[in-house]
Amino acid sequence: MTGTRIRPAARAAALLVGAGILLGGSGCATATAPESDADLQVIATTGILRDIAEHVGGDRVSVTSLVPDSADPHTYEPSLRDVRNVVTADVAFSNYMLLEEHSIIKTLDANLREGVPNISLAEGAVKYAAEIIPLVENVSLDTVWLGLRAAGDGAQYGATRSSDVLVSATAVSGPGDVFGYLTGTFGDPEVYFDSSDGFDQATGYRDDTARLPVDAHTHMSWVFTEPGRYELTLEARLQADQNAKPVELATETFTFAVGINPGDVAAPGATILDLGHADFTANLDTDELYVQYDAEGGGEGTQTVYAADAVVIEVPSKAIAEIPAAPQFDFLGTAGAQIYQLPQAVLGKHVHGEIDPHLWQNVRNVMAYAELMRDTLTEQDPDGATVYRDNTDAYLAELDKLDRYLLATINEIPAADRQLVTTHDAFAYLADAYGLDIAGFVTPNPATEPSLADRRKLTETIRNLGVPAVFLEPNLVARASTLTEVAGEQGIEVCTIYGDTFDATVTSYVEMMQFNADSLLRCLG
Incomplete structure (x- = not known):
């Protein structure tokens, strides 16, 4: 041609x-x-x-x-x-x-x-x-993960992979303000919901709307400024293409117990969500808005569906934190002020499927x-x-030669030492194909200092497994302070592994995978 x-x-x-x-x-x-x-x-x-x-x-x-x-x-x-x-x-x-x-x-x-x-x-x-x-998530927080999800394909509305599912906060009642935001890879927040300045119906709640692709979900942080009972109303819409008027799917109100006994606000028979993974879910096929909940983080197939009025989401007193001093978090209030926070479970802009x-x-x-x-x-x-x-x-x-090289190289690592601890959950295929175990990946929320429990879990994982090294992706070094600090405390090496991208050192796929195999052998073997 x-x-x-x-x-x-x-x-x-x-x-x-x-x-x-x-x-x-x-x-x-x-x-x-x-x-x-x-x-x-x-x-x-x-x-x-x-x-x-x-x-x-x-x-x-x-x-x-x-x-x-x-x-x-x-x-x-x-x-x-x-x-x-x-x-x-x-x-x-x-x-x-x-x-x-x-x-x-x-x-x-x-x-x-x-x-x-x-x-x-x-x-x-x-x-x-x-x-x-399948993407199986590791539930390691001591509060509920709370995110947003778009379920179904919306075929009856002409939805495609470019369509937007809009989830808007339209009303809230409670003793304080409510914020929902997503913290990006390098710590900058993208604010989805902010009740402190009201919800503007005239703009279609543009400033209080999260956008998701079809069949996706995202983790995010939730902040409440005072203890008490909150009721948050969310509206789900589907925008099939950029020129189409959004179609309203459903509107529901969800209840939070912030720093109080959730039993005091729960209706008879209601389920209290205090651990695991929950998503406010807009279903494009049934025009519903509900909660999908999974106590173990095993993915959509293991989640239970609850109507909005059948659950209370607990934000316990152990979720008390302070507003960071960083200027990008000024929207939450004065630095150092006390807040109640359900932290984002996975660091970075993590919108993904199953x-x-x-x-x-x-x-x-x-x-x-x-x-x-x-x-x-x-x-x-x-x-x-x-x-x-x-x-x-x-x-x-x-590629066949490369595949055999990875198998042979990683096979030189003693089986007990094939434990991979990284900053990013991107290596399940590497582990499955070449005989590694994913011992852990770091998911601290940069909006707050990692808790002593977070550090203790990571330290215990490294110590108990006898991990000789941890691995960082060069483009994600900003995520790695806790991992590098713990590695230093344990006297183990911090090594390089490539996940998503090239750089000046690695410029091709074959080079990337050879580098990873060599790095794994050198640092674990």
């Missing part, structure tokens, strides 16, 4: 209001593409996917990634240049399974031209024998990615079929 392609590149000069940087619908205006020696312009969301696509496509493709190397795909926000790259793409590859920040997915879906393949690799690779692992999206930590899954990319590129560029096949065969041979 050669020659000039017609693309709507001229539209990249205009931006529309929406989550992320979006242009209008695809295929409505045209412009001539810039000259390129490559037959196909390919856009990938991450550097890892870019590298795989370059190996499969070779000289017939020009591949660009949206998320820069060293950046976090969970939090990266697309730029205008990223939008232009999407507009001119002939093929798009995302990992999905809610790995990428939602605005990245919206940027792809809103700006690709009509007919351009838009491949979700983690889902599509299952047909090529990729293995997926399947662990980090498939590439098993090399066999990347082989499936490569085969799916091969077939996608061949369909778009039949003249390059032989090139894509030969490139993929060569890359599969390299």
Whole structure:
């Protein structure tokens, strides 16, 4: 496939209001593409996917990634240049399974031209024998986790992976103010709900609304400024696309017992939620808003559904904390003032689904990615079929060698020492494929100092298992203060492991996995 392609590149000069940087619908205006020696312009969301696509496509493709190397795909926000790259793409590859920040997915879906393949690799690779692992969360807090969830696919409303589920706080009663916010990777809060300045119906509760992708859930922090009984009213809506008027799904009121005996406010027969994992859940298929609760953190399949009036959420006195002195938390009040907090269970902007999206930590899954990319590129560029096949065969041979290298290298580590403690829950596939155990990952909330109990649990894990080292991802060092401090106290090494991104040291997928294997052997063996 050669020659000039017609693309709507001229539209990249205009931006529309929406989550992320979006242009209008695809295929409505045209412009001539810039000259390129490559037959196909390919856009990938991450550097890892870019590298795989370059190996499969070779000289017939020009591949660009949206998320820069060293950046976090969970939090990266697309730029205008990223939008232009999407507009001119002939093929798009995302990992999905809610790995990428939602605005990245919206940027792809809103700006690709009509007919351009838009491949979700983690889902599509299952047909090529990729293995997926359910995301089971480790409940380690001594209060309930409380988040938000969007359940169902909303097909009757035309929902897609780019749709927004809107959960708005519309009213609250109680002795103090209520805040709901999410703390990002580097400690900056994104405020979802703030009762201190009221809830503005005239703006559609814009300033008190959380947005979720379809079939996702997120952890967050909740703060109450005074003890007592609170009743919080939430409204769930679905916005199928950026130009559609949101559809109202349901409105319900939920009760909190803050620093008081929950039995004093619970209706007869009501369930008190004091530990485990609970989500305020908007169901797109049944038009309901309720609580999904799981005492063990085992995922959606193990959760129990409770109507809003059938539960009381306990915020106990042991949840008392102080407002941090950092200026980004001034919205909560005066630094040092006492608050009641249900902390965010998992650090960082952690919006995810029920399947662990980090498939590439098993090399066999990347082989499936490569085969799916091969077939996608061949369909778009039949003249390059032989090139894509030969490139993929060569890359599969390299990946097979890499897979055997990881197996052999990690097998040199004594079985009892194959215990992995990290900052980020991204290595279940690595552990499952190559015989490691996930001993723990660090999830402190940077809005508050880690408790003595948090440190004690981590210390005991390291001491009891005889862990000789802990592992940090270079792009997530800001999360690691507790882990590095405890490691220093225990006299063990702090080593490097790569999860989501490349940097100046590691610039390809094969290099990344070889580095991880060598680092594991050196530090654990």
